[in-house]
Structures are given as C-alpha cells and as structure tokens.
Amino acid sequence: xxxxxxxxxxxxxxxxxRAGILSVVFFLAVMLFILGLAFGPNPQDLQRAAPGVFWVxxxxxxxxxxxxxxxLEIEDGTLDDLLLTSGSxxxxxxxxxxxxxxxxxxxxxxxxxxxxxxxxxxxxxWPWYLLTLVLGTxxxxxxxxxxxxxxxxLRGREVLLPLLLFPLVVPVVLSAVRATGDLAGGVPPGExxxxxxxxxxxxxxxxxxxxxxxxxxxxx
Amino acid sequence: xxxxxxxxxxxxxxxxxxxxxxxxxxxxxxxxxxxxGPNGAGKTxxxxxxxxxxxxxxxxxxRQGRVGLLANPPAFHRHFSGEENLxxxxxxxxxxxxAEALKAALKAVGLSQRKPVLSYSSGMKKRLAIARIRLLKPxxxxxxxxxxxxxxxxxxxxxxxxxxxxxxxxxxxxxxxxGWLSHCDRALDLGALQKADPDRPSSADAARNIG
Numbered sequence: 001x002x003x004x005x006x007x008x009x010x011x012x013x014x015x016x017x018r019a020g021i022l023s024v025v026f027f028l029a030v031m032l033f034i035l036g037l038a039f040g041p042n043p044q045d046l047q048r049a050a051p052g053v054f055w056v057x058x059x060x061x062x063x064x065x066x067x068x069x070x071x072l073e074i075e076d077g078t079l080d081d082l083l084l085t086s087g088s089x090x091x092x093x094x095x096x097x098x099x100x101x102x103x104x105x106x107x108x109x110x111x112x113x114x115x116x117x118x119x120x121x122x123x124x125x126w127p128w129y130l131l132t133l134v135l136g137t138x139x140x141x142x143x144x145x146x147x148x149x150x151x152x153x154l155r156g157r158e159v160l161l162p163l164l165l166f167p168l169v170v171p172v173v174l175s176a177v178r179a180t181g182d183l184a185g186g187v188p189p190g191e192x193x194x195x196x197x198x199x200x201x202x203x204x205x206x207x208x209x210x211x212x213x214x215x216x217x218x219x220x
Numbered sequence: 221x222x223x224x225x226x227x228x229x230x231x232x233x234x235x236x237x238x239x240x241x242x243x244x245x246x247x248x249x250x251x252x253x254x255x256x257g258p259n260g261a262g263k264t265x266x267x268x269x270x271x272x273x274x275x276x277x278x279x280x281x282x283r284q285g286r287v288g289l290l291a292n293p294p295a296f297h298r299h300f301s302g303e304e305n306l307x308x309x310x311x312x313x314x315x316x317x318x319a320e321a322l323k324a325a326l327k328a329v330g331l332s333q334r335k336p337v338l339s340y341s342s343g344m345k346k347r348l349a350i351a352r353i354r355l356l357k358p359x360x361x362x363x364x365x366x367x368x369x370x371x372x373x374x375x376x377x378x379x380x381x382x383x384x385x386x387x388x389x390x391x392x393x394x395x396x397x398x399g400w401l402s403h404c405d406r407a408l409d410l411g412a413l414q415k416a417d418p419d420r421p422s423s424a425d426a427a428r429n430i431g
Contacts, residue, residue: 076297080295081289081291084273084288086286
C-alpha cells in the first residue's frame with residue numbers, strides 16, 4: 001500500500017511540476033516528425049519502420065523519464081526523508097517502479113496513436129499492442145528504476161543513466177519490436193506468444209533481481 | 221533497559237580524512253544528548269550515521285526504533301502544500317491520518333494549510349519540520365542545528381518539542397548553541413574529540429557527561 005501511495009505522490013508531483021513530462025512529449029514530437037520525414041513518404045516504408053520507430057522512441061523517452069523517479073527527490077532534497085521511513089527499502093523500489101510504469105504506459109499509449117497516424121501502423125490488434133506495451137515497459141522500467149536509484153546521489157547521473165540502461169534493455173526492446181512488427185503484419189496472436197513469453201521472463205528476472213538489490217544501492 | 225542507540229568504536233572517513241573515530245555513543249529512552257563542536261567537527265555526519273543514512277567506516281552501531289531527523293535545512297516537496305507534505309509523510313510511514321490532527325499540527329506551529337511550500341521561508345520550513353516530527357512520533361529524534369532560521373517564537377516551539385520528547389523518546393541535538401545544554405542530560409563535544417590524538421581510539425574519552 002505504501003508503494004502505491006509513493007507512486008501516486010510522485011505522479012501528482014510530476015504533473016504539478018510539468019517540466020519532465022513536457023520535455024518528453026516535446027522530444028517525442030520532434031523525433032517522430034524527423035523520422036517520418038526520413039522514412040517517408042511511401043506508406044509501405046513508413047509502415048515497415050513503425051514498430052522500430054515506436055519502440056526506439058519509447059526507449060529514448062524512457063531514458064529521459066527514468067531520471068524523474070529520483071529526480072523529484074533530488075530536486076527537493078527529500079531523498080533522506082524517504083530513506084528514513086521505517087521498514088526495509090524494497091517498497092521504495094516498488095513505488096518508484098509503479099511511478100515509472102505509469103508514466104511509460106501513458107506516454108506509450110500516446111505514442112502508439114501518433115505512430116499509427118504518422119506511420120500507418122494498423123490499429124486492428126490494439127489489445128495485443130497494449131499487452132506488448134505493458135510487458136515491454138515493465139521490463140524497461142524495472143531496470144531504469146534500479147539504475148536511477150543507484151545513480152541518484154551521483155553527479156553526471158543524466159549522462160550515466162542511458163549508458164548503463166540501454167545495454168540491459170536491448171533484449172526487452174528487441175522482443176517488443178518483433179512482437180509489435182508481427183502483430184502489425186497480421187500474424188495471429190498465438191504465433192506472437194513466444195515473444196511475450198520471452199518478455200515475461202525478462203520482466204520477472206529484472207523485477208526480482210532489482211528489487212532484491214535495490215536496498216543496498218541506496219546506502220550512502 | 222533497552223538502549224535506542226548503542227555505538228562502539230564508531231568512525232567515519234571521507235577519503236583519507238577521518239571525520240571522527242573511536243567514538244562510543246549510547247542513547248537511552250527519555251534521554252536528551254547534545255552534540256557540540258565547531259563547524260566541521262562532524263556533528264551532522266555523526267547524526268547521519270546514527271540515522272542510518274551514511275554507513276560508518278568502522279565500528280558497530282545498533283539502533284532500536286523509528287528514527288526522525290529534523291535536518292538543517294529541512295526538505296519538503298515544494299509543489300505540495302504544508303498539509304499535503306504532512307499527509308504523505310504519514311501515509312508513507314504507514315500511520316493513520318486524521319484531518320483534525322493535521323490541521324491542529326499546522327496550527328500549533330503557526331502555518332496555514334493551503335500555501336505551497338514553494339512560498340515558505342526557511343523559518344516556516346523549520347516549523348513545518350517540527351509539525352512533521354511531532355506527527356510521526358519517532359522513537360529517536362535527531363535534531364540538526366534545530367534553532368537555525370527560527371525566530372523567538374519558533375525557538376519556544378522547538379524547546380516545547382524537546383520537552384515533549386523528554387522522558388519518552390531519545391533525543392540527539394547537534395548544535396553550536398550551548399543554550400541547549402540546560403535541556404540536555406549529556407553532551408558529547410566532537411570538537412574536543414578532534415583535538416585529541418585522532419590515532420588513539422581512547423580519544424573517545426573526550427566525551428563528557430554534564431548532567
């Protein structure tokens with residue numbers, strides 16, 4: 001329950017501050033516009049590129065959003081108060097993970113609609129896109145939250161975070177791109193299930209490992 | 221009697237420089253202890269070590285009970301009002317929230333409910349921190365230069381806070397202000413500890429009882 005309160009508190013703060021979320025939306029708009037110009041105007045070319053564009057854009061946006069998980073605490077100097085709350089610190093990880101996941105899912109849904117509009121991504125299998133989005137963003141958020149916590153007290157954390165993050169999320173992004181590409185190409189969901197199973201494995205491993213290690217990386 | 225804090229041979233080093241070493245420290249329930257010393261003597265570092273925010277380089281530290289830190293300066297989420305900050309502090313601690321209690325806590329320190337912390341002065345933030353520690357009711361109260369930024373009325377509130385904690389909780393006050401000594405059972409002079417030979421663990425003898 002405390003984790004959910006933490007996620008809710010962070011979401012409220014993020015939307016009141018607006019700086020983080022606005023910069024991500026602006027970044028995505030510019031990126032999709034440039035990629036649209038680069039791949040266009042042939043609809044077939046745009047459609048073929050759509051799954052990759054969607055996930056690469058979401059991964060880059062995610063690296064910007066990742067620093068927000070602890071950026072809110074650093075900006076206001078409240079990290080110590082959070083660490084002083086009683087009990088072990090796994091709940092902090094789960095709360096920050098829920099916050100990251102909520103942001104990524106929100107941005108992901110918006111991005112999906114824009115990609116569908118600009119890149120002719122067929123929205124027919126939208127429930128399956130959403131399933132892929134949930135599984136992909138969970139794995140991504142699990143790792144990004146862990147590293148954001150680990151780097152929270154370091155200078156240059158905004159530069160270090162993507163360097164550490166991207167090598168570990170490559171399998172998640174690749175699996176998600178393949179699943180989205182297959183769905184967009186009309187492959188039946190039963191045949192895409194292999195990619196979802198792979199994503200579930202990554203999600204479970206990343207969430208469990210990060211949750212267990214998190215209390216140690218936060219120590220000063 | 222169960223001690224709230226028991227530390228032996230405690231030391232903290234940044235790089236090659238020891239902030240303190242060979243320190244013996246105990247805090248019993250109901251006891252008020254002052255940490256004295258000039259700037260750089262290690263008062264804040266010791267408080268952070270005792271709070272569990274910083275890992276000591278050497279020694280053993282046992283702590284029992286919930287810790288509350290009145291930091292200098294205290295930190296709050298600036299886009300939240302004073303009331304929202306208190307509400308979330310209670311929620312994250314898993315404590316029950318009573319609207320009247322929140323209102324009363326803010327009124328007691330002379331703050332309004334709705335103003336965002338963004339518009340608070342340093343003294344108002346300190347008052348809000350007093351309200352927070354009162355509501356959270358930790359077992360161990362660690363106060364870092366609590367008098368800083370407070371006016372005379374704020375100082376009275378603070379002294380009331382220490383009196384409130386005395387007898388029930390353990391309180392550690394890091395301060396330059398020797399006026400606090402009249403409220404304390406013991407004092408640990410980290411400045412004297414630093415002047416003593418830092419290579420000798422027995423330098424912890426510089427700690428002295430005043431009560």
